[in-house]
Every structure is written in structure tokens, then in C-alpha cells.
Amino acid sequence: MRLTRLFGVAGAVLALLVCGMLGRLLWGEWQHYSATDSGRHTLRLMRHSMVAAEKLSSERGPVNGVLGDRAPADPARREGLLRARAATDQALAELQQALAGGARTSVLAPLYEALRAARLTVDRLAALPPAERTPERLTAAVDAMFGLVPLALDTVTGYTRASEDIYPRIARILMKVRFAVELREYAGRLGSALTVPLARRQPLTEADRRQLQFLRGRIEQLRQLIKMPSSDADHDPRVLAAVARMDMVYFGPGQQLVAGVEQASREGQGYDMDTAQFARRYVPSMAPILALRDVLLEQAQEQARQDYDAARRELMLALLIGAAILLSLALLLLIVRRRVAVPLLHATAAAVRLGNGDYTLDTLAHRGADRADEIGDMLRALSTLRANSMERQRLEQERGHLIEELRVSADTDYLTGILNRRAFTAAGNQRLRGACGRNEALAVILFDIDHFKSVNDSYGHDAGDQVLIRIAGVVRTLLRDGEIVARYGGEEFVVMPSHCGMDSARALAERLREAIAGEPLTLADGHILRVTASFGVAVAHGPYAALDDLFHAADLALYRAKSGGRNRVEVQA
Structure with a gap:
């Protein structure tokens, strides 16, 4: 020709x-x-x-x-x-x-x-x-x-x-x-x-x-x-x-x-x-x-x-653009092989959709998958790529869900639903570094339940678990956003207020002590159980403060509170 x-x-x-x-x-x-x-x-x-x-x-x-x-x-x-x-x-x-x-x-x-x-x-x-x-x-x-x-x-x-x-x-x-x-x-x-x-x-x-x-x-x-x-x-x-x-x-x-x-x-x-x-x-x-x-x-x-208004404007714009393209088409002559151009356009559109995460390529794959040429190879490859991409996406989603579940399980106390000791230590060290960098004081309130062993001995471990859950709930209701509470071990809890000096920390400890003492627990058998807690408060300040030293000081104050009659608040000496 x-x-x-x-x-x-x-x-x-x-x-x-x-x-x-x-x-x-x-x-x-x-x-x-x-x-x-x-x-x-x-x-x-x-x-x-x-x-x-x-x-x-x-x-x-x-x-x-x-x-x-x-x-x-x-x-x-x-x-x-x-x-x-x-x-x-x-x-x-x-x-x-x-x-x-x-x-x-x-x-x-x-x-x-x-x-x-x-x-x-x-x-x-x-x-x-x-x-x-x-x-x-x-x-x-x-x-x-x-x-x-x-x-x-x-x-x-x-x-x-x-x-x-x-x-x-x-x-x-x-x-x-x-x-x-x-x-x-x-x-x-x-x-x-x-x-x-x-x-x-x-x-x-x-x-x-x-x-x-x-x-x-x-x-x-x-x-x-x-x-x-x-x-x-x-x-x-x-x-x-x-x-x-x-x-x-x-x-x-x-x-x-x-x-x-x-x-x-x-x-x-x-x-x-x-x-x-x-x-x-x-x-x-x-x-x-x-x-x-x-x-x-x-x-x-x-x-x-x-x-709706934007769609109407886009429709009018598309009509104008279409008219302009048809007018310009008279000036263009391109050599295109019909057997390649049309399938290639469809394949290109399919590849773009696949790259954008749209995996609805079944119709396209069946239309030309039986061809014995390069276009058929391309469509079959797109179909295979689609299947692999969907499987990879599913596996990534499952992996993300598993990681999130493991993270939450590792940081949460199974009984009370608050942070455990490991998570609290990590969060406390991070907050202590921030406080040292800003030259701010950081307080720790350490408390445990008075005579908790007698609760377990007298009423059973289920009653002890109810006491721990109730006290955790009482403390959480009194804390503000940004303040940390964790179960430190057994019947011992720790609270880290935010932006809090000694006076404010002691006042918070008093509020917690009064709330715990004033919140009776009705057991399953109808007994009303009142519990109290002893508190130790310590404050760290300065660029060389360490979380272990802060805990040690709070623990000594807690020991004085228990030695002094329990159900009281003591601060570091």
C-alpha cells in the first residue's frame, strides 16, 4: 500500500x-x-x-x-x-x-x-x-x-x-x-x-x-x-x-x-x-x-x-474539551496499526488502574488472554500481577493486625486493663527525659493496698481481683489526660502525673487515698468491703535524674507510710 x-x-x-x-x-x-x-x-x-x-x-x-x-x-x-x-x-x-x-x-x-x-x-x-x-x-x-x-x-x-x-x-x-x-x-x-x-x-x-x-x-x-x-x-x-x-x-x-x-x-x-x-x-x-x-x-x-455542582461543571468542561479535540484532529495524521493501538490502550488503562490499587481486571483479562501474541502475554501478566498484588495486600493487612494485637497485649495488665510494669517503665523513662530536657520536675506516686493478703485469705482471690479492678477504675476516673497509671506488681500501683511538683503530687495522692477509702466494694456474696491504701510520693528534678532513683525514693516514702499506720501519704525525705 x-x-x-x-x-x-x-x-x-x-x-x-x-x-x-x-x-x-x-x-x-x-x-x-x-x-x-x-x-x-x-x-x-x-x-x-x-x-x-x-x-x-x-x-x-x-x-x-x-x-x-x-x-x-x-x-x-x-x-x-x-x-x-x-x-x-x-x-x-x-x-x-x-x-x-x-x-x-x-x-x-x-x-x-x-x-x-x-x-x-x-x-x-x-x-x-x-x-x-x-x-x-x-x-x-x-x-x-x-x-x-x-x-x-x-x-x-x-x-x-x-x-x-x-x-x-x-x-x-x-x-x-x-x-x-x-x-x-x-x-x-x-x-x-x-x-x-x-x-x-x-x-x-x-x-x-x-x-x-x-x-x-x-x-x-x-x-x-x-x-x-x-x-x-x-x-x-x-x-x-x-x-x-x-x-x-x-x-x-x-x-x-x-x-x-x-x-x-x-x-x-x-x-x-x-x-x-x-x-x-x-x-x-x-x-x-x-x-x-x-x-x-x-x-x-x-x-x-x-x-453535584462540581460534576456539572466538569461535564460542561468535558464537552468543550471534546469539541476542541475534534477540531484539532483534522490537523493530525498518525500512523497507527489497528491491531496494536486499541489493545495497547486498553492494556495501558488496565495497568494504570492496577497501579492505583483497582484490581477489577477480570473482564479485561478474559477478553484477550487467549491471544498468542505479545498483547496476550501482557494481559496474562496483568492478571497474574493482579492476583499477586491482592494476596500481598491481604498478607500485609493480617500482619498489621497481628502486630497491633501483640503490642496492646504486651503493654496492658490483663486484670485491670491499665499499663503493666514494662510499659510504664518505658513511658516513664521517655517522660523523664522530656522533663530533664525542659528542666521540669517529675513526680511519682507509689501506693499499695493495705492488708491485701488478708482480703485474699478472708474472701478469696476473686475478691482480691475485684479490689484491684475497682481501685484501678477509681484512680483512672480521678486522673487527667496525659497522666499515667500502671499496676507495678501484685497489689502495688504507680501513678506519674504530668507537670506536677511535690505539693501538687501530694495533693493528688491525698485525693486518690480518700477516693479509695470512700469507695466500698460489694462482693458477690453481699459483703461490703472497704479497703485503704498507703502512698509514697517522690519528685525528681535536674538533668541527672534517674527513674530507678525516683522509684526508690517513692518506695522509701511508701515504707514510712505503712510503718506510720497505713492509709496515709508520705513524701520523700
Whole structure:
């Protein structure tokens, strides 16, 4: 073939390729534009799902009130339960309407079935005399209501992930929205955990206390995850105000109300409220959590609107660029072999996706893997590289998880959950070096439990373990962020305050001593055990301070405290 004809053919082929590429680009931009528009609807669905979960959780308050009431239930409380159920039904109806029928509404079928069963269980139990409402029956009814919220949250999770796929930039905001939804649910579970004791007018069992401790831990974990800075949205005044309101209301009076019930149980006092009265005081304290969720959702919707506007601008720009390329194509003549160019373009795009971590290459691999030329070799190599990359990524993730688990296990005391001696020594040396570099004083408070051996001898090692766990919890509640506490060995504990001189360290030791002495422990057999502790305080200052010398001085002070009568604080001589 003559070169001119070859050039003409090559130009025509190139024109077709460029037009195809432009069409693909414009189609992709159009799909992105359409996806951002539908994504806003997805966010609205997610909001409806969260509201439905909220109403299901809120319904538990009136349920607890009716279950703890006489039979037949007080008409006002029964009316409150009916209003709560009507609000739940309305939220679910709005969610179903937002789904616009079709196959997607089938996800609500298990929720409706479980809701009917749970309400029937509650109604049957409320109709029984209070004496027949056994703890097992009450627990079963409460658990049935608990099981409803995860079903609703499953739809929340699905819509949240869909929104994150469409709007990657708001993934962190949506993650905190999920945290807020979970925090509201666990806060509701914390209140519902007191339903059986309040309804039966009986003290909290050890299982109840463990459950409350677990729920508090999860609530605090979610609180810290919400407050942890992860995006520019965390500095928005609306978010900061909503977080502050949540801290002031729920983590203030709300948590104090639960603590008051626990305190009354520990002291053997009667409860001054029933389940309905508790719900009326506790449920409003959770409202700021929902307000925070709504603020975060508003930010996500604002970001979605911005992404939608950006997608529209990008589509217009793509149209202009496409027109410019087509106009410029008339001036270009390239010699391209059709058998190489098209597959090579596809292979290049596949390699780029693989380099970016996108391993969805199955279709491409099957399209040309049977070719007996270099292109076929390339596609087969890409498929092999994809498989190897996925396996390496999986192994690296597993390795990271194992390293993290080993690190946490090595640094934590298995019984009390605080630092062990090894971890404390490492942290203490690091803090001592920093204090010496800044020419600051560093204090150590060493204390152990008085007559701890007699506790083990008299009540058993389980009681001794309870004492250690309780004292660790008391100390942690009194320490500020940045202050270190560890179990140094046996019944001996060590505290390292931050930026603390002798007077402040001694004052802190006194507070710890008073808190330990004033916090009785109710054993499983009903005995109330009071323990005390003796404290030794030492302070190091200067560039040549050593942690061993500081511990030795604190140990001598502790020895003087124990020799002087115990349950006292002594400082280094």
C-alpha cells in the first residue's frame, strides 16, 4: 500500500479511536453527573433510615415504663407507649415511601416482622401481674426491642456506604454520622439495662454491673471517635457546639442519673424512681446526640451539593474539551496499526488502574488472554500481577493486625486493663527525659493496698481481683489526660502525673487515698468491703535524674507510710 493511502487509512482509524475515546469520556462524566444527583437522594434515604432507627430506640423508653408499672398499666403511660409506636410507624412509613416501592422495600420486611413480634411480647408481659414479670421475661422483652435497631441500622450502613462510594470526600463525615447513631443506640441500651432492676426493685447483679461497664466503655470509645479530628468539618462551629452540648447534657446529667441508680444499688437503698420516671429523665439527655447527628448530616448534604455542582461543571468542561479535540484532529495524521493501538490502550488503562490499587481486571483479562501474541502475554501478566498484588495486600493487612494485637497485649495488665510494669517503665523513662530536657520536675506516686493478703485469705482471690479492678477504675476516673497509671506488681500501683511538683503530687495522692477509702466494694456474696491504701510520693528534678532513683525514693516514702499506720501519704525525705 502506498504511504499516502496508508496515512489516510491511519488518519481515519485514529479519528475513529479519538471519537470513541471522547464518547467514553463524556459518557463517564455524564454518569458521574447522574450519580451525584442520585447520590443526594441516597443521602435522604440514609437520613430516613437513621430516623427510623432513632424512633425504634426511643420506643424502648415507654416500653420500659409500662413493663415496670402495675397491671393494668397506668393510662398515661400506656398512651405514651402508643404515641411512641405511632411515631415509629410514621418513620418507617416515610422510609418505605422514600424507597419508592420495588425490590428495595423488601429490606424492611424482616424489620416489620420482628417489630410485630417484639410489640406482642411487650403487650403480653405488661398484661401480667408484676409478680409474674420475672427477670427472664423482662430481659427477653427488652432484648426483643434491642434486636430491632440493628435491623434498621443495617439499612443505614448500606446507604452510608453507597453515599461514600458516590461522595468519597464526605466519607469521614458519614463515618462520624454512623458513630453518632451507634452512640445513641448504646446510650439507649445503657438506660434499658436498668429496666429489670428498677421494675423488680432489686439490686444490680454482677452481670448487670459488667454489662453497664461494657456499655460505658463502648459509649466512651464512640465519644472519643466522634471528637477525634479527621476533617475540616470537625472545626465547624456548628459541630463544635453540638459536641459541647452532647458533653454537657448526656455525659453530665444523663450519665449521673445512671450512676445514681448504681450508687443506690451498692448502698442497698431503695430506688427513688420507677422505669417510667427514669425514662422521662434519661431519654431527654440523649437528644443532643441526635442533634449532633443531624448537624453532621447537614454538612454531608452541603458537601454533596458542592460535588453535584462540581460534576456539572466538569461535564460542561468535558464537552468543550471534546469539541476542541475534534477540531484539532483534522490537523493530525498518525500512523497507527489497528491491531496494536486499541489493545495497547486498553492494556495501558488496565495497568494504570492496577497501579492505583483497582484490581477489577477480570473482564479485561478474559477478553484477550487467549491471544498468542505479545498483547496476550501482557494481559496474562496483568492478571497474574493482579492476583499477586491482592494476596500481598491481604498478607500485609493480617500482619498489621497481628502486630497491633501483640503490642496492646504486651503493654496492658490483663486484670485491670491499665499499663503493666514494662510499659510504664518505658513511658516513664521517655517522660523523664522530656522533663530533664525542659528542666521540669517529675513526680511519682507509689501506693499499695493495705492488708491485701488478708482480703485474699478472708474472701478469696476473686475478691482480691475485684479490689484491684475497682481501685484501678477509681484512680483512672480521678486522673487527667496525659497522666499515667500502671499496676507495678501484685497489689502495688504507680501513678506519674504530668507537670506536677511535690505539693501538687501530694495533693493528688491525698485525693486518690480518700477516693479509695470512700469507695466500698460489694462482693458477690453481699459483703461490703472497704479497703485503704498507703502512698509514697517522690519528685525528681535536674538533668541527672534517674527513674530507678525516683522509684526508690517513692518506695522509701511508701515504707514510712505503712510503718506510720497505713492509709496515709508520705513524701520523700
